[in-house]
Amino acid sequence: MKISRIAQVGAVAAVAALALAGCASNETSPGGTAPSASEGPALTGTLNGSGATSQQVAVSAWTQLFQTANPDVTVNYDPQGSGTGRESFQSGAVQFAGSDRAFKIEEIEAGPFDACVEGSDLVEIPAYVSPIAIAFNVEGVDALNLDPDTIAGIFAGTITNWNDPAIAATNSGVTLPDLAIAPVHRSDKSGTTANFTDYLAQTASSVWTYGAVEEWPIQGGEAAQGTSGVVDAIKGGNGTIGYADHSQTGDLSVVSVQVGSEWNAPSAEGAAVALDASPLEEGRAPTDLAFEIDRTTEESGAYPVMLVSYLIGCVEYADADAAALVKGFFTTAVSEEGQQSAAENAGSAPISADLAAQSQAAIDEIK
Incomplete structure (x- = not known):
């Protein structure tokens, strides 16, 4: 599967404007962006995550947007590194992980994932490209x-x-x-x-x-x-x-x-050109959008020393309140407003409109 090229700046700005307009008409959207499948009353509670230091600035930008729309929510993110983040998520110590690589298929099969319902698939969203x-x-x-x-x-x-x-x-x-x-x-x-x-x-x-x-x-x-x-x-x-x-x-x-x-x-x-030259890995669940980066590309303008950092959660959580918070936060991250905020604050590449749509479809499965 080939992902289309990263959206041009003008298109991003146009869609971001629409997102902000949607926000004005629907202030209860969990991410404070355009209405989505996760729209509903403002959320409450505490959401804990851990993981990659690379996406720390982006997570802070998404947190600000998410908490502005949901003032009774607290988001904590501990940037202890990708490996620690995945381990903490597996043990159920946090509700989501940030990781500069997706879980390997054999790691998913071995488990456990204590925050998830037994047998649940994972949601792995390529939210940060840098x-x-x-x-x-x-x-x-x-x-x-x-x-x-x-x-x-x-x-x-x-x-x-x-x-x-x-x-x-x-x-x-x-x-x-x-x-x-x-x-x-x-x-x-x-x-x-x-x-x-x-x-x-x-x-x-x-x-x-x-x-x-x-x-x-x-x-x-x-x-x-x-x-x-x-x-x-x-x-x-x-x-x-x-x-x-x-x-x-x-x-x-x-x-x-x-x-x-x-x-x-x-x-x-x-980095965006290098991502565009790379396919999604085969053999994964539809909600698991892990890339197989082609570092050998000779595509003009590509910079293949790059990372795709993932937001990782459960498709089905043992705690329904945690599911709602993760769903809202992930929606904020992949929204046009969220991606633009990360680009402005962290210098990352906004994901393409096609990849954002694929990501949102995966997020919509969280329950």
Whole structure:
């Protein structure tokens, strides 16, 4: 299945205007956006989630919209990383998870999912699409072009100095210092790590032989907790390089990666093109919209070092009140207003109109 290209800015603005008009005429819609299958009286209660640090800013934006429309609702989101979020959701400690990867099919089959009715399918919604920046801090160097093998060599520890010939070969005219490379990676179980290593595994498998993994697989380099920890570690050193959600890398210099004959810097637009070139995984429930990202695409403008971060819940909850809150919050997240708010605050790419419709159809099944 191929998802249509991300909606153009003008279309997004037009639909967002309609959504706001709908909000004015129906203030009891749970997400404060256009009326949907989840419309009804304003909600009450507390909704707890945990997971990816990458989508933390977006979750905050969605929370503000959701709580504005439902002032008696409190949303708590603990950004402890994708792995912790999924574990907390499985144990029933939270009602939803944010994760930079979907549950694997074998994980779903094994269970358990204590917040769900036994045998319930999962809802996995690709609500947050964002580039992963390969950010660096090398005095006197503002930008670099790196091909996949060179990026893989740096993080695998086989390229150890900034004036290595492999780096010089793609950066004519750049004065590279005789300086040791200090790679920075996540210390926690991380969906960002899973997406970054998936890029390395798909594009440079002869150099990066460790596969796509959530926990950093090799010794060496500096380990840092969470996205903010990685960014702080890069900023705090000279010769450092690491990977993090682009929305949180600030003014750090970033790598442009090779895509076909192009050198593409991280951008929301490039992440959207890469998503558009990727199919949904087969063999999943209709409510489980997990993507199989094609990191090898040569589509013009694509930036394949990217993540799709999911909102994850139950189709059928053991607690009907929790189901209503999750349904309303997820509806807010995928609405035009919610996606635009995330784009403005977190720099993410709004999901396409087709994908938003698919997502809403899945959310409508929550009960």
